[in-house]
Structure formats: C-alpha cells, structure tokens
Amino acid sequence: MIVEVGHFAVGLAFAVCVLLSVLPMVGAARGNERLMALGGNLSVAQFVLLLGGYLALTYAFVTDDFSVAYVASNSNSLLPTQYKISALWGAHEGSFLLWTLIMGAWVMAVALRSGDLERAFAARTLSILGFIQLGFLAFLLFLSNPFERALPLVPVDGADLNPLLQDFGLIVHPPLLYMGYVGFSVAFAFAISALLSGRMDATWARASRPWTNLAWAFLTAGIALGSWWAYYELGWGGWWFWDPVENASFMPWLAGTALIHSLSVSEKRGAFRSWTLLLAIAAFSLSLLGAFIVRSGILTSVHAFAVDPERGVYILAWLGVSVGGALTLYGMRAHTIAARIRYDWLSRETFLLVNNLLLVVSLAVVFYGTLYPVAYEALTGGEKTSVGPPFFNFAFVPLMLILALFLGAAPFVRWKKTQASSLVSKLWPIALAAVALGVILPLVLLSELSIGVVLAISLGLWIVLSHSLDLWRRRRSLTASYWGMWVAHIGFAISMVGIGVTSGFSIEKDVRMVAGQTLTVADRQILFNGVSEVSGPNYVAQRGSFVITEGSNDYALYPEKRRYLARGSVMTEAAIEPGLMRDLYLSLGEPLAGDSWAVRVHIKPLVRWVWLGALLMALGGGWALLDRRYKRLRVRSSAAATA
Amino acid sequence: MNPKRRARLQAVTFILLGAALTVGLVLFAVRENINMFYEPARIASGEAPTDTRIRAGGMVLDGSVERSDESLAVSFVLTDHAGSDFTVYYSGILPDLFREGQGILVQGQLDSNRHFQAEEVLAKHDENYMPPELAGMAMQGDGSADTGADLP
Amino acid sequence: MNEPTTAPNSATKGGLARFVPLALFAGFAVIGVVGLFVLGDRHELPSALLNKSFPEFSAPLLMDESSVMSREDLIGEPLLVNVWATWCPTCKAEHAELLRITQDYGVPIVGLNYKDDPRAARAFLARYGNPFRYNLVDADGQIGVDLGVYGAPETFLLDANGTIVYKRVGDVNPRIWRDELAPALKALGVELQANTGAG
Numbered sequence: 001m002i003v004e005v006g007h008f009a010v011g012l013a014f015a016v017c018v019l020l021s022v023l024p025m026v027g028a029a030r031g032n033e034r035l036m037a038l039g040g041n042l043s044v045a046q047f048v049l050l051l052g053g054y055l056a057l058t059y060a061f062v063t064d065d066f067s068v069a070y071v072a073s074n075s076n077s078l079l080p081t082q083y084k085i086s087a088l089w090g091a092h093e094g095s096f097l098l099w100t101l102i103m104g105a106w107v108m109a110v111a112l113r114s115g116d117l118e119r120a121f122a123a124r125t126l127s128i129l130g131f132i133q134l135g136f137l138a139f140l141l142f143l144s145n146p147f148e149r150a151l152p153l154v155p156v157d158g159a160d161l162n163p164l165l166q167d168f169g170l171i172v173h174p175p176l177l178y179m180g181y182v183g184f185s186v187a188f189a190f191a192i193s194a195l196l197s198g199r200m201d202a203t204w205a206r207a208s209r210p211w212t213n214l215a216w217a218f219l220t221a222g223i224a225l226g227s228w229w230a231y232y233e234l235g236w237g238g239w240w241f242w243d244p245v246e247n248a249s250f251m252p253w254l255a256g257t258a259l260i261h262s263l264s265v266s267e268k269r270g271a272f273r274s275w276t277l278l279l280a281i282a283a284f285s286l287s288l289l290g291a292f293i294v295r296s297g298i299l300t301s302v303h304a305f306a307v308d309p310e311r312g313v314y315i316l317a318w319l320g321v322s323v324g325g326a327l328t329l330y331g332m333r334a335h336t337i338a339a340r341i342r343y344d345w346l347s348r349e350t351f352l353l354v355n356n357l358l359l360v361v362s363l364a365v366v367f368y369g370t371l372y373p374v375a376y377e378a379l380t381g382g383e384k385t386s387v388g389p390p391f392f393n394f395a396f397v398p399l400m401l402i403l404a405l406f407l408g409a410a411p412f413v414r415w416k417k418t419q420a421s422s423l424v425s426k427l428w429p430i431a432l433a434a435v436a437l438g439v440i441l442p443l444v445l446l447s448e449l450s451i452g453v454v455l456a457i458s459l460g461l462w463i464v465l466s467h468s469l470d471l472w473r474r475r476r477s478l479t480a481s482y483w484g485m486w487v488a489h490i491g492f493a494i495s496m497v498g499i500g501v502t503s504g505f506s507i508e509k510d511v512r513m514v515a516g517q518t519l520t521v522a523d524r525q526i527l528f529n530g531v532s533e534v535s536g537p538n539y540v541a542q543r544g545s546f547v548i549t550e551g552s553n554d555y556a557l558y559p560e561k562r563r564y565l566a567r568g569s570v571m572t573e574a575a576i577e578p579g580l581m582r583d584l585y586l587s588l589g590e591p592l593a594g595d596s597w598a599v600r601v602h603i604k605p606l607v608r609w610v611w612l613g614a615l616l617m618a619l620g621g622g623w624a625l626l627d628r629r630y631k632r633l634r635v636r637s638s639a640a641a642t643a
Numbered sequence: 644m645n646p647k648r649r650a651r652l653q654a655v656t657f658i659l660l661g662a663a664l665t666v667g668l669v670l671f672a673v674r675e676n677i678n679m680f681y682e683p684a685r686i687a688s689g690e691a692p693t694d695t696r697i698r699a700g701g702m703v704l705d706g707s708v709e710r711s712d713e714s715l716a717v718s719f720v721l722t723d724h725a726g727s728d729f730t731v732y733y734s735g736i737l738p739d740l741f742r743e744g745q746g747i748l749v750q751g752q753l754d755s756n757r758h759f760q761a762e763e764v765l766a767k768h769d770e771n772y773m774p775p776e777l778a779g780m781a782m783q784g785d786g787s788a789d790t791g792a793d794l795p
Numbered sequence: 796m797n798e799p800t801t802a803p804n805s806a807t808k809g810g811l812a813r814f815v816p817l818a819l820f821a822g823f824a825v826i827g828v829v830g831l832f833v834l835g836d837r838h839e840l841p842s843a844l845l846n847k848s849f850p851e852f853s854a855p856l857l858m859d860e861s862s863v864m865s866r867e868d869l870i871g872e873p874l875l876v877n878v879w880a881t882w883c884p885t886c887k888a889e890h891a892e893l894l895r896i897t898q899d900y901g902v903p904i905v906g907l908n909y910k911d912d913p914r915a916a917r918a919f920l921a922r923y924g925n926p927f928r929y930n931l932v933d934a935d936g937q938i939g940v941d942l943g944v945y946g947a948p949e950t951f952l953l954d955a956n957g958t959i960v961y962k963r964v965g966d967v968n969p970r971i972w973r974d975e976l977a978p979a980l981k982a983l984g985v986e987l988q989a990n991t992g993a994g
Contacts, residue, residue, distance in 0.1 A: 073888055278816055285820075320824055327817035334813045345653070353653075357661045364665045365672070372677070375826045386678050386698060388750075394672040399664075510735045512715050561739075570739045589736035593712055598736045705940060743940075 006056020007147035013049035020130030024123035039126035043111035047104040070146040075158040086171040093146035124193040169229030176222030181287040183215020188284035205266035217621030224614035237602040242392040248290035255283040258359040271341035285323040344417035365395040408462035411470035434462035456500020463493040481627035488620025498609025507603040514596040525549040687727040700748040733761040740766030850941035857930035870957040874903040878949040880911040889966035893926040906930035
C-alpha cells in the first residue's frame with residue numbers, strides 16, 4: 001500500500017511539474033505577479049512529493065517487500081540495513097528516482113533562494129527547471145518505474161545486490177555524481193531565462209555562480225570517489241581508464257570547469273557573456289549526454305545497468321528538445337549582447353580565455369575519442385574499432401601541462417592590462433625555484449628522474465609557490481571566494497603532481513611466487529606465506545598471506561580471490577598498504593602448477609595525491625559559496641524591497 | 644587599433660588556435676592509438692595485418708590453455724566455434740573471468756608466424772567492471788556485452 | 796581609454812555564426828540517431844550456431860537424474876530451449892514471462908539448467924512454478940560451451956529438425972515475445988492459440 005502511495009506521489013509530482021513549467025512562465029510573460037509567485041510553492045510541492053515517493057520505496061526495501069519487482073531484483077532479506085537503503089540506487093530505476101529527487105532538491109533550493117532575483121527572471125528560471133524535471137519524471141514514470149509490482153509471482157526472497165555495490169565507495173559515488181550532473185541544470189536554466197528575458201548582463205552570471213560552483217564541487221568529489229573505488233576494488237591498481245562512462249562524467253566536468261572560470265569574467269568584467277551562456281548550455285547538455293551514454297547502451301560498460309533502446313530513444317529525443325531548443329534560442333538571441341569589453345593581450349581576461357580554450361579543446365578531444373567508435377561503426381556499417389587510453393593520454397597531458405603553466409602565472413596577471421616587464425620580474429624567481437626543486441626533490445626523495453616527473457613537480461610547485469606568494473600579498477583582504485579559488489588551484493597542483501609521479505615511477509610487477517619465497521621489489525622484501533581458504537558472509541575466498549619488510553617496518557597483507565556464492569562470480573580483492581608517499585598494492589592472480597601463484601605487486605608513489613587534490617578542488621568550489629558577496633546581495637535586495 | 648577590430652581579432656585568434664590545437668592533437672594521437680578489431684575468421688584468413696597493433700576476440704577453446712612451469716607465459720587458442728581459430732601468446736596475469744569457453748578480447752600484434760602476441764588480455768564478461776578497452780566492446784566484439792545477461 | 800567600449804553587433808553579420816553551435820549539435824544528433832538505430836538493439840546476436848543444428852549432447856534430467864536425454868529428444872516439433880540458473884537474477888525476472896508463454900500459448904520450453912546446483916534449481920521451480928516441459932542438467936557448463944552460451948538467460952528457438960533458427964541473449968520479456976519470438980514461431984508454422992482465460 002505504501003508503495004502505491006509513493007507511486008501516486010511521484011505521479012502528483014509530475015502533475016505539479018506540468019503546472020510549474022507553464023504557470024510562472026505565463027505569469028512572467030503577462031506580468032502577472034500571482035502566477036509568478038506560484039513558482040515557489042510548486043517547487044516546494046514537487047520536492048515534498050518526490051521525497052514521499054523516495055521514502056516509500058526505501059520503506060519497501062527496508063521491510064523486504066519483494067512483491068515490488070525492483071526490490072526483489074536488488075535486495076535480499078539478509079542484506080544489512082544500510083545496504084538495503086543504498087540498494088535503492090543499485091540499479092537503473094531506483095537510481096533514476098534518486099536522480100529526480102536530487103533534481104527536485106535543486107529546484108526547491110533555487111526557489112527558496114531566488115528572493116534577491118528579479119521576479120520575472122526567477123519565475124522563468126523556475127519554469128525552465130520545472131520543464132527539465134518534467135522530462136525526467138516522464139522518463140521515470142513511463143520507462144523506468146521502480147514501483148512496479150511483480151504480481152502474481154511474488155518471490156520469497158530477493159536476488160541480492162551485486163556484491164561490488166556493497167561497498168562504501170559505491171554508496172556515496174552515485175548521489176555525488178548526480179548532484180553534480182543535475183546541478184548544472186541550474187546554470188542552464190538561468191542562461192535560458194536570461195536569453196528569454198533578453199537581460200544578458202552580469203546579473204545572471206552573478207546569480208548562477210554559486211550554484212555552478214556547488215554543482216561543480218559535487219561532480220569533482222563524485223569523480224574522485226569513483227576513481228578511488230576503481231583503484232581499490234577492481235584488483236589491478238588502475239585509477240582512471242578513459243572508460244566511456246568515466247568520460248561521460250568527465251566531459252561535463254571539463255565544461256563546468258570552463259564555465260566557472262568564464263562566469264567570473266562575465267560577472268566581474270561583463271566580458272565573454274555570449275560564450276558563458278554557451279558553456280552553461282554545454283555543461284548541462286553534456287550531463288544529459290552522459291545519461292544517454294550510460295543508459296542507452298550505445299557505449300557499453302558495466303555501469304550501463306539498463307540497456308534498453310527505448311530508453312535511449314527517449315533520452316535522445318529529450319536531448320534534442322532541450323538542447324536543440326536552447327541552442328536555437330541562443331542563435332536567435334545571443335547576437336543582441338552588445339557590449340564589447342576591452343582588454344589587453346596580456347590581461348587576466350586573456351588568461352581566462354586561454355583556460356577556457358584549453359579546457360574546451362580537452363573536452364573536444366575526449367568527446368571525439370568517446371564517440372569515435374560509435375560514429376565509425378555507424379558510418380562504415382559495422383567495421384569495428386576502438387580508441388584506447390594512449391589516445392587520450394597523448395592529447396590530454398600536454399593540454400593540462402600548458403594549463404598549469406598559465407595557472408602558475410595567473411595570480412600576478414591583472415584585469416584589463418598587465419605590464420609584461422613587471423610580470424616577468426615577479427615570476428622569474430618563482431619559476432627558477434620551481435624548476436630547481438622539481439629536479440632536486442625527485443632526486444633526493446626517490447633517487448630517480450624522468451622528464452614527465454620533473455615537469456609535473458616543477459609545474460605543481462610553480463602553481464603552489466605563486467599562489468602562496470599571492471596569498472601572502474593579499475593576507476589582509478582575504479575573501480571566501482579567494483580562498484575557494486586558492487584551495488582549488490592548490491588541489492589541481494597536488495593532483496597533477498600525484499598523476500605525474502605515480503604514472504612515472506610506479507613499479508608494476510606480475511610475478512610467479514611459491515609459498516615461502518621472498519621477492520625483492522625496490523628495496524622492499526615481500527615474503528609469500530602461502531594461500532589459505534577462508535569464508536566470508538556470502539563468499540568463499542582464497543587468502544594469500546604476505547609479509548612485507550620496508551626499511552625497519554614490517555607489516556602483513558592479505559589479498560583475496562573471492563567467489564561470491566549467490567552469483568558465482570570471482571572477484572579479486574586487492575590488499576593495499578596505503579600511505580601519503582606511496583601505496584603498496586598486492587593482488588592474487590591465478591593458482592599455477594605446484595604451490596605457486598601469479599601475484600601482482602604494485603608500488604605506487606603519491607597515488608593518493610590524485611584524489612587528495614581532487615577533494616581539495618571540490619572543497620575550494622564549496623568554500624567559494626561562503627563569500628559575503630552572495631549574502632550581501634540578498635540583504636541589499638531585501639532592503640530595496642522594503643524601501 | 645580600433646577596439647572593436649581588436650576584440651574581433653582576439654576572438655578569431657582564439658577560435659583558430661583552438662581549432663588547430665584540437666585537430667592537430669586528435670590527428671597525432673589517432674595515428675597509433677585507434678585499433679581495428681578482427682574476428683578469428685579474418686585472422687585465420689590472413690586478412691589481418693601483421694606487426695600492427697590490432698584487437699581480436701573469440702572464445703577460448705577448451706583444453707587449449709597451456710601454462711609454462713617456470714614463468715607467467717601462457718598460450719591459448721581463440722575460436723569462433725565456426726571453424727576459424729588462432730593461437731595467442733601472453734605473459735602475465737589473466738583476468739578473473741578468463742576461463743575456457745569464455746569470450747575474451749586480446750590486444751597486441753600478429754607476428755610473422757601469424758601468432759598473436761598479446762599485450763593485454765581482457766575477459767569479455769567482467770561483471771565487476773568493464774576495463775576501458777572493453778568499454779566499446781559491443782562494437783568491437785560480437786555485441787555480447789550489453790545483453791543484460793548474467794555471468795556463470 | 797579604459798572605458799568599456801560598446802559596439803553593437805550588426806545582427807545580420809553575427810547572426811549566422813550564432814547558429815554554429817546548433818548546427819554542430821544537429822550533426823552529432825544525427826550520428827547519435829544513426830548509431831542508436833544501427834547499433835542500439837544488439838540483443839539479437841548473430842550466433843555462430845544460428846541455422847546450424849543443436850549440438851550433440853547427453854544430459855540427465857533435473858527432476859529424474861537417472862534419465863538421460865540427447866539431441867534426438869529435441870527433434871519433432873518447434874520448441875524453445877531456455878538457458879537458466881538460480882544464481883541469475885535476470886532468469887528470475889523472466890520467469891513470469893516463460894510461465895505465461897507456456898500457459899497462454901502452449902509453446903513447449905525445454906530448460907537447460909546451466910552451471911547450477913540441481914537442488915536449488917528444483918526448489919526454485921517448486922517455489923515459483925515450472926514453465927518447462929523438462930530440464931536438462933548442465934552442471935559443468937559443457938552444453939553451454941557447445942552452444943556458445945555467453946551467460947544466462949539465453950533462449951534458443953529450434954525448428955522441428957532441431958535446427959537453431961533464433962537466439963536471444965538476455966531476458967525474454969513481453970516485447971521480445973511480441974516482436975520476435977511469436978513471429979519466429981509463426982514463421983515455423985506454429986499456431987499460437989491464446990488460452991488467455993485468466994490472463
């Protein structure tokens with residue numbers, strides 16, 4: 001019964017969104033205050049209804065209501081309760097319900113915080129968000145309904161959640177990612193609203209900035225978490241694969257990163273407005289494209305849990321309507337953006353333009369590599385080809401290095417115009433120090449040297465040193481948005497150093513080991529004590545026992561080869577000794593003749609920096625929200641309202 | 644310079660730079676890193692080129708897996724169960740889902756004896772996660788990856 | 796000098812360039828549509844065994860392991876062979892559809908219980924109902940290998956001579972039944988009487 005109530009609530013939310021997408025828009029067109037004011041209430045209503053639907057399904061999971069088909073195929077009575085709750089987004093239908101709930105939360109948040117915006121502008125924005133939500137809800141209700149009952153055949157017990165999803169990383173990863181994807185709809189809605197009203201001034205840029213920063217921060221954290229999960233759970237020590245599904249989340253990230261930088265120029269200097277609008281449309285479109293890639297099965301990956309051409313057609317049609325509509329509107333309206341702001345070749349505007357250029361080129365490369373195999377097969381009628389990680393690395397790495405070069409100089413470049421001579425005189429000591437340390441540090445700490453590593457460390461230091469100097473210079477007037485930028489940029493540098501060093505100096509060995517044998521890898525002794533049988537709650541495993549001697553330090557590691565009983569699948573469970581400076585990563589291959597095993601040994605220096613840096617970036621994005629500017633805006637407008 | 648013309652010049656410069664950079668990078672990167680896929684039939688028939696990085700796939704023939712006693716070297720036969728097969732040589736750890744009868748993908752080169760020297764072996768049905776190489780597998784392989792079927 | 800200079804764009808001149816993003820998007824959308832329709836439904840796999848006869852086998856029955864069946868037992872009338880297992884959630888999901896197919900249309904389905912525990916399989920059928928005329932036990936997956944089975948569930952349609960005329964990888968659902976299986980059965984001359992009394 002409760003499930004039916006939940007289903008009904010979602011249906012009602014759909015109806016509310018029909019009203020939301022029409023009434024405030026009509027009100028804005030006619031200047032009808034009452035209609036415009038409805039936007040706020042309707043936004044809250046759709047969220048409350050969706051929350052009801054979501055809780056109803058959660059209830060079905062927690063109470064093991066296997067008459068609900070979705071519960072039956074994704075849960076089990078023996079599953080621990082926290083996994084029952086998270087199993088809700090373990091497969092397509094439920095994860096899409098979560099997606100709409102998160103969208104609902106964003107819509108409501110915009111409605112509650114739109115008091116400082118011009119009424120018609122806010123009303124249009126809410127209507128556009130309502131329209132987007134309408135599309136999602138239609139998809140949920142008609143093509144992926146998680147509330148469906150499996151009658152008359154009610155299973156006694158459920159099929160269980162995929163064991164891989166019974167993991168902290170995968171509990172948190174999808175919601176974060178969705179927060180990011182869906183969050184870009186806010187910038188999109190503001191952009192469309194600005195285009196509709198013809199008011200493409202700094203107001204919309206200022207209004208969208210905090211939302212975009214927040215969405216970007218979530219997306220960054222989500223991607224970092226996914227990468228970390230892949231690293232510890234997949235048993236081969238990789239942390240980024242250029243898998244189409246990873247790319248699907250990375251493309252909106254690149255567009256979003258370009259967007260938050262371009263927005264700052266639009267807000268502060270009024271430049272690049274038309275370009276910023278386009279980026280806002282692009283970031284959201286790429287989020288939808290990500291959904292299309294993942295859910296249509298056009299590119300296959302294990303993430304593609306629902307492969308269904310009908311769903312693909314729907315998402316493609318939806319993509320066509322929303323993005324095609326937005327770009328048509330852009331084509332019709334963007335030329336009315338009149339202002340041309342003057343800036344010198346050597347200016348912060350140019351630097352941010354370079355940032356955008358590099359990010360958009362990276363985006364184009366990733367886009368090309370991701371969709372090339374599909375286009376190729378479609379155009380040749382079945383010839384098959386693939387684009388491997390070397391393609392992406394080859395194109396992507398140089399772009400990021402150039403980006404880092406500009407980023408290090410950025411704090412000393414001013415708006416409008418900067419004297420080249422003063423810039424050089426400030427920068428050369430930093431550059432010298434960065435390069436010197438970039439050579440010395442790896443020599444001293446790792447007693448190894450390679451061009452890639454020196455480049456990564458030097459450029460990382462270049463960014464950290466110049467930003468630190470700038471921080472010191474501005475220490476008396478630090479704002480939250482400056483802190484946010486500073487932390488995010490330092491995070492970028494840390495990630496880059498991590499990627500450079502771990503790619504350059506990782507030791508990866510596949511070896512054959514007999515019980516009792518000791519292997520020496522990079523001054524570490526690895527003693528293999530053999531393999532024993534152990535059994536877990538829902539699996540049996542062969543557990544390898546290793547003792548590692550690293551300097552004066554001894555520790556044991558127990559990698560496992562698990563066989564999950566419910567599904568009969570074999571999984572490699574790596575054992576990792578984590579550390580800020582290096583990870584030691586062991587996993588079992590297969591048993592070989594005699595008492596020997598194939599063993600994979602990785603030593604990965606600074607691999608944790610990759611995720612640490614990404615988390616700092618996310619933190620920076622969130623920090624910038626605390627800026628007083630956004631609060632003051634609110635106070636000022638309410639003062640204006642009372643006056 | 645007239646400000647309006649300068650602005651336009653800046654815009655055009657950046658657009659051209661961006662386009663050139665994209666095209667250049669893509670062309671350079673594409674040369675070596677896009678790998679054609681061949682089925683066993685096209686390898687057995689000699690259609691596939693030698694000494695070029697390619698990808699191939701098929702089912703592991705039962706009883707064909709031979710491991711070395713000293714090293715991690717392994718060889719096996721990939722077949723399409725329709726009369727065509729070829730031998731793969733590899734050294735290293737095979738994926739979890741590598742099994743006789745299982746569909747797998749290999750990446751590497753055909754040597755002059757038309758033996759496939761694999762650099763990478765990828766099990767098709769990696770339930771846990773799809774390696775990047777397998778990501779487009781439905782396109783490269785026979786399309787079995789996106790069936791929603793569960794693994795044995 | 797440093798004042799922002801305003802230079803209204805002539806709408807005619809900048810106008811067309813503004814539609815470049817739309818044109819780009821339209822181009823990609825066309826590729827997407829083509830890709831989706833060319834590649835989208837890959838469930839209908841060309842099987843290596845399509846239009847070949849069902850491989851030779853000898854397997855015990857699930858319900859009576861002393862009886863052994865072979866390829867000859869599949870000859871005589873068109874029938875479906877469904878590869879399933881209790882470890883396979885999708886099999887559970889398609890179970891209702893299989894029941895409906897046998898009950899409503901009387902189409903014979905032979906089960907191939909693939910790499911499974913026979914006791915679990917018997918319990919499964921007792922609990923959820925048995926759509927199968929009989930079940931072959933393929934505990935070590937040998938028949939599956941000969942059939943080129945990728946995983947479960949898979950469903951094969953055999954004509955009266957035991958030749959595989961259709962193969963479905965993945966679940967059989969009402970859409971597959973309506974669009975593919977039913978037409979394929981009709982093409983073999985099977986009359987699908989709809990005994991849809993209670994649905």
